[in-house]
Amino acid sequence: MDERTDLRHHGDVDAEPGLLDFAVNVRGDGPPDWLAERLLAGIATLGRYPSVAAEEAARDQVAARHGRRREEVLLLSGAAEGFAMLPRLGSSAAVLLHPSFTEPEWALREAGVPVERVVLDAPYRLDPASVPGSADLVVLGNPTNPTSVQHRAADVLALRRPGRILVVDEAFADAVPGEPESLAGMSLPDVLVLRSLTKTFALAGLRCGYVLGPPELLAQLQVGRPHWPLGSLQVEAIRACCEPAAVEWAQREARTIEIERAEMVEMLTAAGISVSGPACGPFLLLRVPDGDLVRKKLRERGIAVRRGDTFPGLGPDHVRVAVRAAEPVSMLVAALTEVLT
Incomplete structure (x- = not known):
C-alpha cells in the first residue's frame, strides 16, 4: 500500500x-427536532433490554421503505459495522473500487483476506470491464465518497458474476433526490446494499444503519455477533428514519x-x-x-x-x-x- x-x-x-x-x-x-423528540421519548425504555418485537418492527419498517421482506434486512450499529462483517463472507479474492471509503478494505485486510484495488482515474466513472473476472467479492460506493460520483445502476449490476458477491455502499444514497441509481429495492441473490442513517439525519454519535440482501448472506454476516448488538435507541432511530414522513x-x-x-x-x-x-x-x-x-x-x-x-x-x-x-x-x-x- x-x-x-x-x-x-x-x-x-x-x-x-x-x-x-x-x-x-x-x-x-444533531438530528431534526421531530427525530430528537422521538429519541427523547425512548429514554424511558432504557431500563429494559432491547426487545425482539422492537427489532422486528424496525426491520419491517426498513423492508417497507425499500419494498423488501423482513428476512432481507439486518440492522447495524452504523454502516461501519457492516463493513467489519464482510470477512465472514469467506472471500479469497476481494476487489475494492477506489477512490472510495476505505473502511471495507481495512476490515478485509485485517482479517487476512487477499485484496486487490481497482483505481479509477478522473472523472472516476465505473468501467465494469476493469474488475478482474477472478474476484469473488467486489465492493464499491454509490454515490462514491470522496469523488461524489454516482454510477449508473446498470453499470453496477454489470459487475455481477456467478460465484461473486457484490457489495454496494449506499451510505449517501438518501442525499440524492429520488435515489435513481440505488439497488436497495432489488432483491438479488448475490447483492448486499449497505445504508447509513448517520449522515442526512445527523446521527453520527448514535451509529445507525442496515444492510439489505438475501437471508443466506445476512446469516453469514451475523456469525459470532453478540446478543443485543444494537441498543433500543438505535433500533428506534432506524425505525423512525424509515417511516414515510421521514x-x-x-x-x-x-x-x-x-x-x-x-x-x-x-x-x-x-x-x-x-x-x-x-x-x-x-x-x-x-x-x-x-x-x-x-x-x-x-x-x-x-x-x-x-x-x-x-x-x-x-x-x-x-x-x-x-x-x-x-x-x-x-x-x-x-x-x-x-x-x-
Whole structure:
C-alpha cells in the first residue's frame, strides 16, 4: 500500500471543536427536532433490554421503505459495522473500487483476506470491464465518497458474476433526490446494499444503519455477533428514519443539498478552484496546488477540510469538502482565495 494511505483516517480527525467544519459529511449538529423528540421519548425504555418485537418492527419498517421482506434486512450499529462483517463472507479474492471509503478494505485486510484495488482515474466513472473476472467479492460506493460520483445502476449490476458477491455502499444514497441509481429495492441473490442513517439525519454519535440482501448472506454476516448488538435507541432511530414522513423529509433535504451543491460549485469554480464533477453527493472533491500547505493555512483561519491523500488513487493536492449553505461556503471560498494567492 502507498505509505501515505491511512485506511482508518476519517473526516472527524480533520475537524475539531471551534473550526468551521467542511471535513465531516454530517448534516447539522444533531438530528431534526421531530427525530430528537422521538429519541427523547425512548429514554424511558432504557431500563429494559432491547426487545425482539422492537427489532422486528424496525426491520419491517426498513423492508417497507425499500419494498423488501423482513428476512432481507439486518440492522447495524452504523454502516461501519457492516463493513467489519464482510470477512465472514469467506472471500479469497476481494476487489475494492477506489477512490472510495476505505473502511471495507481495512476490515478485509485485517482479517487476512487477499485484496486487490481497482483505481479509477478522473472523472472516476465505473468501467465494469476493469474488475478482474477472478474476484469473488467486489465492493464499491454509490454515490462514491470522496469523488461524489454516482454510477449508473446498470453499470453496477454489470459487475455481477456467478460465484461473486457484490457489495454496494449506499451510505449517501438518501442525499440524492429520488435515489435513481440505488439497488436497495432489488432483491438479488448475490447483492448486499449497505445504508447509513448517520449522515442526512445527523446521527453520527448514535451509529445507525442496515444492510439489505438475501437471508443466506445476512446469516453469514451475523456469525459470532453478540446478543443485543444494537441498543433500543438505535433500533428506534432506524425505525423512525424509515417511516414515510421521514423519507419525505430526507428527500426535501436531498433537494436542498442539490441546490446548495450547485451554488457551491459555482462559487468555487468562479474563484478558480478545480472541482471534480459531475457531483451527486453531499460533498465535493477539490484539487488545489500544494494541498498540505493549503489545509494547514485553512486550519489557521479556523476552517477544517478533509485531506484526500488517504484515499487510494488520490494525492496530497486533493481535499474533500462537505456541501454547506452559502454563508459558510463564502467564508471557505474567501479563505481559499487568500491562501492560494
